[in-house]
Amino acid sequence: MAFNRLTSSAVLLYDEWLKEADPRVEDWPLMSSPFPQTLVILIYVYFVTMLGPRLMENRKPFDLKRPMIIYNFSIVVFSIYMIYEFLMSGWANGYSYRCDLVDYSSSPQALRMAWTCWLYYFSKFVEMLDTVFFVLRKKNSQVTFLHVYHHSIMPFTWWFGVKFAPGGLGTFHALLNCCVHVVMYTYYALSAMGPAYQKYLWWKKHMTTIQLVQFVMVTVHIGQFFFMKECPYQFPVFLYVIGLYGLIFLVLFLNFYYHAYTKGKRLPKVISCGMSFRNGVYKKAQ
Known part of the structure; x- marks a missing residue:
C-alpha cells in the first residue's frame, strides 16, 4: 500500500513537472519522455x-581506420554546422552574452535556436561511437569510468535542457564545445590517417590550452549570473549544473596543465602512461 502511494505521488509529481516543459519540442525525436533516451x-x-x-574477447580487433577517418571528419562538419546555427539563432544575432533568456515564442529565430x-x-549520441x-x-x-560517465551524462542532462530551456545563456557552453570539437576531431582524423600526416599535427600541444580556455570561459560566463542584480532566467538550476560541470573540469585541467607543462615532471599516475584528455575525459593516447 505504501509503495502504491509512493508510486502515485511520483507520477503526479512527474506530470506536474512536465507541465513546465516547452510545448514546442514535445513531438521532436526522443523528447516526449526521458525514458527512451535512458x-x-x-x-x-x-x-x-x-x-x-x-x-x-576471443576475436581479433577490427581495422577501423577508414570508418574512424570518416567519423571524425563528419563530427567536424557537423560541429561547424552547429556553430553556424548557434550564432545565427542568437549568439551572433541578438544575444548580449550576459542575461540572455530563453525565447519560448514561435518566431523563426526562437525555433531555430531550439532546433539547434x-x-x-543528438550529437551526444553520435559521439558515443568514440567508445564503440x-x-x-x-x-x-581507454574505456575508463570518466570516459563512459561523460558520454552518458551529457545526453541525459541535455534532454532536460532541450525539454525546458532550449536557448538563452545556458547554451553558451554548447557553442564553445562545438568550436573545440572542430579542432579536436580534426586532429583525431588526421592522426587516424597514419604517420604520413604527423607533420600536420604540430599543434597537438596546444589542444590542452584550448580545452583549458574553454572551461575558463564557461565558468566565467555562467559565473556572471550569480553576481547580477536581476536576471530572471527561467530555470536557474541548469546554470548551477553547467557551472559545476565547468568548474570541475577546469580544476581537472589545471591539474593536468600544471603537471604536464608547468612543473615539467613525470605526469601523475592518473594521467601518465600516454593518457590524453579528449571530450572532457582522460583517455590513453592512441
Missing part, C-alpha cells in the same frame, strides 16, 4: 563495459 544510455553502458568486451539545441543533444570504436578495436584500457 534506455539508449543504459544499452550503451552495458555494451561498452560488459557485452562488447565479452564479444571481442536538439541537434547538439575503442571496444571494437580492443582498446579496453
